[in-house]
Amino acid sequence: MAREPLVAIADGDADTAQVAAFERDRRALLRRGLGLGGAVVAASSIPVLLAVRDAFAANDDDTTLLTKAIKLEHVSVLAYDTILGRGLLSARVEALTRTLRGHEQQHADTLTTALTDLGGTPPPAPAGVADVDAVVKGLGDIRTEADVLAFAIALETAAVAAYYDVQAKFIQSKLVQRGAAIMAAEGQHLVVLRQAARLAPVPAALETGGQ
Amino acid sequence: MVDLDIDGLSRRRLFGVAGAAVSSAALLAGCGDDTKNPQVKTAPDESDTADVELLNSVLDLEFSSIAAYKTGAGRLRGSRLRIAQGFLEQEQEHADTLTRAIRDLDGVPNTAKRRYEFPPLHSSAEVLRYAVSFENNIIAAYIDLLPKISQGEIRSTISAILTCEAEHVAVLAGALHEPQIPDAFVFGQAS
Numbered sequence: 001m002a003r004e005p006l007v008a009i010a011d012g013d014a015d016t017a018q019v020a021a022f023e024r025d026r027r028a029l030l031r032r033g034l035g036l037g038g039a040v041v042a043a044s045s046i047p048v049l050l051a052v053r054d055a056f057a058a059n060d061d062d063t064t065l066l067t068k069a070i071k072l073e074h075v076s077v078l079a080y081d082t083i084l085g086r087g088l089l090s091a092r093v094e095a096l097t098r099t100l101r102g103h104e105q106q107h108a109d110t111l112t113t114a115l116t117d118l119g120g121t122p123p124p125a126p127a128g129v130a131d132v133d134a135v136v137k138g139l140g141d142i143r144t145e146a147d148v149l150a151f152a153i154a155l156e157t158a159a160v161a162a163y164y165d166v167q168a169k170f171i172q173s174k175l176v177q178r179g180a181a182i183m184a185a186e187g188q189h190l191v192v193l194r195q196a197a198r199l200a201p202v203p204a205a206l207e208t209g210g211q
Numbered sequence: 212m213v214d215l216d217i218d219g220l221s222r223r224r225l226f227g228v229a230g231a232a233v234s235s236a237a238l239l240a241g242c243g244d245d246t247k248n249p250q251v252k253t254a255p256d257e258s259d260t261a262d263v264e265l266l267n268s269v270l271d272l273e274f275s276s277i278a279a280y281k282t283g284a285g286r287l288r289g290s291r292l293r294i295a296q297g298f299l300e301q302e303q304e305h306a307d308t309l310t311r312a313i314r315d316l317d318g319v320p321n322t323a324k325r326r327y328e329f330p331p332l333h334s335s336a337e338v339l340r341y342a343v344s345f346e347n348n349i350i351a352a353y354i355d356l357l358p359k360i361s362q363g364e365i366r367s368t369i370s371a372i373l374t375c376e377a378e379h380v381a382v383l384a385g386a387l388h389e390p391q392i393p394d395a396f397v398f399g400q401a402s
Binding site: 099100103107110165168173174176177179181182189195201202205206208 | 298363
């Protein structure tokens with residue numbers, strides 16, 4: 001009988017429903033012969049996706065949509081900066097994290113240019129971890145590289161979900177195309193993160209951020 | 212050139228896997244115009260007709276992609292074959308999703324051609340590089356098509372498909388030991 005990959009849920013403060021959801025996903029992965037690379041993921045650091053799906057109101061105009069998307073990209077940059085400052089990463093994952101951080105900054109810069117071209121005012125940079133927690137909880141609880149990978153996967157999934165949502169609402173053609181190009185890049189980020197976590201790199205034919 | 216007789220090949224026989232899952236129904240359930248009563252058949256409006264034409268153009272590309280993975284699989288072994296098997300199933304799911312979207316718009320979906328022609332590929336690396344090229348071509352087509360689609364929900368669905376294609380490119384690049392995430396923006400590349 002094949003040995004089940006070692007994935008443990010350590011005791012922590014996470015909400016029971018959150019743990020149950022994670023456990024459900026994990027068992028689904030294990031049934032497909034996958035796991036988090038034998039890593040122990042602390043329950044307290046299980047990232048929790050918050051309020052990203054449908055973050056954009058149906059009647060938001062392009063300026064409002066861009067402002068919200070920029071905030072999300074700023075949050076990603078801050079999250080990766082925080083992770084890099086913790087000194088938890090192997091050289092390989094640190095290099096990957098720097099690349100991801102650089103891409104998110106480019107997304108923020110491009111969207112900011114688009115916003116100012118429309119006469120909008122760029123939003124202020126996020127103040128701290130609390131702003132990250134508003135998108136994905138768990139950044140402050142990261143203890144290991146496995147925690148980092150799980151958190152980053154949740155963060156990039158949140159980004160994909162947000163762009164999936166906003167693509168239905170952008171009005172300007174250029175923004176629809178730019179949004180798709182960013183969403184596709186976030187999907188590629190997910191591939192390398194999933195591979196680093198020994199998960200299936202492309203688990204679904206439609207990457208909606210809903211997996 | 213390599214010809215593939217679609218009717219002469221079975222996905223199941225080629226790969227020994229179950230046929231692709233058709234799971235797009237839920238995703239696309241909301242793609243129709245909310246103002247339309249599904250019980251009352253009316254003539255499709257102008258924007259729906261345009262959307263159908265656009266969706267059929269990328270459906271043709273998905274059919275080509277399915278045929279390309281079937282053909283290329285003959286040159287692959289081991290982990291590279293498993294990648295192609297997985298991607299073939301996902302391309303089939305994309306085709307199923309587009310087909311359903313077209314039908315939801317009261318359109319007539321195109322069907323796969325009987326024969327496709329591909330350049331001769333002599334090694335697994337050549338197959339993977341051709342797949343990268345093919346996937347990038349599809350991404351570029353989707354990026355070009357997106358702003359022309361009138362219905363927001365279909366734009367989201369198309370974006371989810373093209374993101375999956377971008378993920379395929381990243382996996383294929385990794386299998387070729389090439390950079391997997393070279394750019395912050397993925398626009399694909401028309402061939």
